[in-house]
Each structure stands twice: as structure tokens, then as C-alpha cells.
Amino acid sequence: MAIATTAIAQQAGPPSPTPAPNSSKFLNLPENAQVFGTQMPSVIKATAIVNGDVITQTDVDQRLALLAISQGAQIPAEEIDRLRQQILRNLIDESLEIQAAKTEKIDVKTADIDRTIARVAGGVKQTPEQFAAYLENGGSSIRTIRRQIQGEIAWQRLQQRKIEVTIGDDEVKAVIDKMTAAKGTQEFRVGEIFLPSPPGEEAQTMDNANKILDQLKxxxxxxxxxxQYSQSSSAAVGGDLGWMRPEQLPDSIATVLRGMAPGTISNPIPNSGGVSIIAVQDTRRLLTHDPRDDVLTLKQVSIVFPKGTSRAQAEPIVSRFAEAARNVAGCGAADKLAADFHAEIVQSDGTKLRDLPSTLQNMMVPMQVGQATLPYGNLEDGVRVLVICGRDEVDPDQPxxxxxxxxxxxxxxxxxxRRYLRDLRRDAVIEFR
Structure with a gap:
């Protein structure tokens, strides 16, 4: 499920980089494919009172259910108590952020939240009403996600109003000069989960980080x-920090990052004020051509199998399909290939090779125009081949x-x-029940 915060990042403005649109979305390619060749009852009682605002056990349980929905799986029983504690801390921070915004007369209107809900529901092809029922069936509620949206919009607007920074021309020029001098060095597409560590709670924070890491593994x-858990502003876009060079990050993180490969996740890393878990989504060479940045024109030919077709029944068809694709006479013959196998055909222009699933990227990097991939997919979603009709190299631009x-x-x-939220926590009156 697309969580609301992704849409919020598009609406409320950029405290952190927003990922570029995926140019391969029209192909509807599965990530996990083969290459052929208990809801808890809600109890209404106060769990915490934050400067007079009540957080109930229902609030915690429904936010926990929202996390399970976003993961698409039940949360292990041994993790529930720890996650409840973490969610309670998050709800306390959320309350402080909303309260601070109200103090500054920042009003998040109902219409702002409605627009975000409509975008999130549309992302899963549902109406807002259907989306509300979907959440309720999962043990959550539309109310809890509306509260989360309100908190994130309020916090982002508060940062825009209260936090002012000054960036000098000389600082920008120095960064550009360093990047020019570093041409060919490696960049990483980095994701971060940051857990703050108040004085005296370092061990507990590290323990929480290790438990999150276990779930990620x-x-x-x-x-x-x-x-749900990161206390960095990049949390609104799923922790995505964008493309980074190690020297742009704290030394403790940079040292670990240099040894990481795409698709890997670090152990918890202590750094200033807390603990970070780093994920490397991709790598590239700075200001150097990478074939995965090439832009492709593609034709996709897909065989859709009747429901209930077994692998044994499909294999002979897929074998013939693979042989025909191997001998396809360029993109112009893709239509005949589709007709011979009663297959569907889709054309996609302007598809970035980097936006395709990694299995296809590795297969297609050495391919030439007119060639087709091996059959790819599964029996449920269909088995398809991609024929390359055009390939344009993209020269890397100086930032x-x-x-x-x-x-x-x-x-x-x-x-x-982070400092602002720390000060809000320090000055808050919080009663636990």
C-alpha cells in the first residue's frame, strides 16, 4: 500500500529530496518474478496525556495496524510490545508537532487532508470511502491516517516558517568544485532510518535499532x-536521501557506506544525537556515463495464462516463446510475435533502464537495439519479453x-x-497512565 506520507511529500514541499517518477510504470512489471530459461481489540483508555491532549490505547493499536497494512503482513507477536512503545513515542512527538504548529497559528485545513487522502486512495485504485473501509478491515481507521497526515503537514509547514538557514554562494561553489574534481567517484542512492537517542538512553535506542534491523532482514x-519510525525529515519520503557521496555524510556513516553494495542494509550506526540504519538502493559514478541511465523505447509482448494453468502446462509454451523471441527480427517483428502467441503488446517510450527491475537491468545492459530479453514474469501476472526498439545514451549533467x-x-x-523537536520534548508536560 502506498502510505500517505508519500503523497504528503508531493503536497507540502520539500524538506527532503523527492524520488523521480518511475518511467517504467506503464509496463506493470513485477519485482519478484522468475526468469524462464490478528486484529487486536481496541480499548478506550488514556495511555499518555501530552500538554493536555490525550493519546489512547486505541490510537496506538490503530497505528500499529496501519503499520501492518503498509507492510502487507502480520507483525510477529514478539515484536508487538516493542512496536507499541515506539508508536506511543511517535504519537507523542506528533502531538507536540501539531501543538507547536497551532501555537504559530498554522492551521491544517480539512480540505488539505482530504486532498491527500484522495491521492493516496487513488494510488491503490480506490475511492476515499473504499480506502476507509480497507483500513477498517485491517484493524486501523481513516482517523488515524488523517491524524498522521495532519501531523506531517503541520510539522513541514512549521519548519518552513520557523527554521531559517543561510547558504552562501561560496559554499555552493565549493561543493560544485569538489564534485567536478571528484568526477568518476562513486555515488550512492541512500535511504536512512534515524532514531534519536536522548542522553542516558543510548543502549535502549541501539536495541530498538537492532530489532528494526531484524525485521528489515x-x-x-x-x-x-x-x-513510521525515522525521526529525520526524510521520513516523509520513506527515508530517501537521494544520491549522496560518502563525504557528504557524517564520518561514521561515510565509513560504512563506502563498503556497501546496492540492495544492502547496514548495521545500526551510532552518530551525533542518535542511531542510523542505512540502505543502499543503487550506485553510480559521478559525472560519468552509466548505461543504466540510457533511455529506451520498448515493446513488451506478454502471454497471459488462464487461471489455474500449472507450471508444467506453461513450460512448453514459454520455451517456444523464448525461442521465437531469441530470433525476433527487430522491433518491427514484435507484432508478429504477439500474433503468433495470441499475446498482448504494449509500447513504452522514454523508459529509463535504471527504472526497470534489477534482473532486467542486468540482462539488458549489454543488449542491442532489435534484441529481446528472455521471458520474464510469472504465471499469475503473465510472462513477457521486452524488445528494444531504441536506445539513447544520456550524458551526465553537472549539478x-x-x-x-x-x-x-x-x-x-x-x-x-531534530533540535527543535528535542526542545519541544524537553519542555512538554507528559503524563503516562
């Missing part, structure tokens, strides 16, 4: 956990002044936002 969504300026600005705003 067992297949939990990094972006989902970042949205613009505005891009560098915005990155420096985001880093400083993020640091000050």
Missing part, C-alpha cells in the same frame, strides 16, 4: 519503517547551482528540525 519494507543549494539547505533544516 526478514523482508519488512525499509520505506515503511522509515515513514546545477539550485540543486546543490537545495541539498545544503535540506541538510541544515533537517539538523535544526
Amino acid at each position: 526478514n523482508g519488512a519494507s525499509f520505506a515503511g519503517y522509515a515513514r 546545477s547551482y539550485d540543486q546543490v543549494y537545495n541539498q545544503l539547505n535540506d541538510e541544515r533544516v533537517n539538523t535544526r528540525a
Whole structure:
């Protein structure tokens, strides 16, 4: 499920970089494919009172259910108590953020939240009413996600009003000069989950980070956990920090990052004010051509099998399909290939090779125009081949002044936002029940 915070990041403005649109979405390619060749009852009682605002056990349980929905799986029983504690801390911070925004006369209107709900529901092809029923069936509620949206919009607007940073022209120029001098060095597409560590709670924070890491290793969504638990402003976009060079990050993180490969997740890393878990989504060479940046024109030919077709029944068809695709005479013959196998055909222009699933990227990097991939997919979604009709190389651009300026600005705003929230916690009156 697309969590609300992704849409919020698009609406409320950028404390952190927003991922580029995926140019391969029209192909509807599965990520996990083969290459052929208990709801808890809610109890209404006060769990905490934050400057007079009540957080109930129902609030905690429904937010826990929202996390389970976002993960697409039940939460292990041994994790529930720890996650409840973490969610309670998050709800306390959320209350403080909303209260601070109201103090500054920042009003998040119902219409703002409605628009975000409509976008999130549309992302899963549902109406807002259907989306509300979907959440309720999962043990959550539309109320809890509306509250989360309100908190994130309020906090982002508060940062925009209260946090001012100054970036000098000389600082931007120095970064650009360093990048030019570093041409060919490696960049990483980095995700981060940051857990703050108040004085005296370092061991507990590290223990929580290790438990989150265990869930990530067992297949939990990094972006989902970042949205729910990270205290960095990048949480709104699933922890995505964008493309980074190690020297742009704290030394403790940079040292670990340099040894990481795409698709890997770090152990918890102590750093200033807390603990970070880093994920590397991708790598590239700075200002150097990478074939995965090439833009492709594709034709996709897909065989759809009747429901109930077994692998044994499909294999002979797929074998013939693979042989025909191997001998396809360029993109112009893709239509005949589709007709011979009663297959569907879709054309996709402007598809970035980097946006395709990693299995296809590795297969297609050495391929030439007119060639087809091996059959790819599964019996449920269909088995397809991609025929390359065109391939345009993209020369890497030097980052613009505005891009560098915005990155420096985001880093400083993020640091000050953490301090601001720390001060709000310190001054709050919180009663636990």
C-alpha cells in the first residue's frame, strides 16, 4: 500500500529530496518474478496525556495496524510490545508537532487532508470511502491516517516558517568544485532510518535499532519503517536521501557506506544525537556515463495464462516463446510475435533502464537495439519479453547551482528540525497512565 506520507511529500514541499517518477510504470512489471530459461481489540483508555491532549490505547493499536497494512503482513507477536512503545513515542512527538504548529497559528485545513487522502486512495485504485473501509478491515481507521497526515503537514509547514538557514554562494561553489574534481567517484542512492537517542538512553535506542534491523532482514519494507519510525525529515519520503557521496555524510556513516553494495542494509550506526540504519538502493559514478541511465523505447509482448494453468502446462509454451523471441527480427517483428502467441503488446517510450527491475537491468545492459530479453514474469501476472526498439545514451549533467543549494539547505533544516523537536520534548508536560 502506498502510505500517505508519500503523497504528503508531493503536497507540502520539500524538506527532503523527492524520488523521480518511475518511467517504467506503464509496463506493470513485477519485482519478484522468475526468469524462464490478528486484529487486536481496541480499548478506550488514556495511555499518555501530552500538554493536555490525550493519546489512547486505541490510537496506538490503530497505528500499529496501519503499520501492518503498509507492510502487507502480520507483525510477529514478539515484536508487538516493542512496536507499541515506539508508536506511543511517535504519537507523542506528533502531538507536540501539531501543538507547536497551532501555537504559530498554522492551521491544517480539512480540505488539505482530504486532498491527500484522495491521492493516496487513488494510488491503490480506490475511492476515499473504499480506502476507509480497507483500513477498517485491517484493524486501523481513516482517523488515524488523517491524524498522521495532519501531523506531517503541520510539522513541514512549521519548519518552513520557523527554521531559517543561510547558504552562501561560496559554499555552493565549493561543493560544485569538489564534485567536478571528484568526477568518476562513486555515488550512492541512500535511504536512512534515524532514531534519536536522548542522553542516558543510548543502549535502549541501539536495541530498538537492532530489532528494526531484524525485521528489515526478514523482508519488512525499509520505506515503511522509515515513514513510521525515522525521526529525520526524510521520513516523509520513506527515508530517501537521494544520491549522496560518502563525504557528504557524517564520518561514521561515510565509513560504512563506502563498503556497501546496492540492495544492502547496514548495521545500526551510532552518530551525533542518535542511531542510523542505512540502505543502499543503487550506485553510480559521478559525472560519468552509466548505461543504466540510457533511455529506451520498448515493446513488451506478454502471454497471459488462464487461471489455474500449472507450471508444467506453461513450460512448453514459454520455451517456444523464448525461442521465437531469441530470433525476433527487430522491433518491427514484435507484432508478429504477439500474433503468433495470441499475446498482448504494449509500447513504452522514454523508459529509463535504471527504472526497470534489477534482473532486467542486468540482462539488458549489454543488449542491442532489435534484441529481446528472455521471458520474464510469472504465471499469475503473465510472462513477457521486452524488445528494444531504441536506445539513447544520456550524458551526465553537472549539478546545477539550485540543486546543490537545495541539498545544503535540506541538510541544515533537517539538523535544526531534530533540535527543535528535542526542545519541544524537553519542555512538554507528559503524563503516562
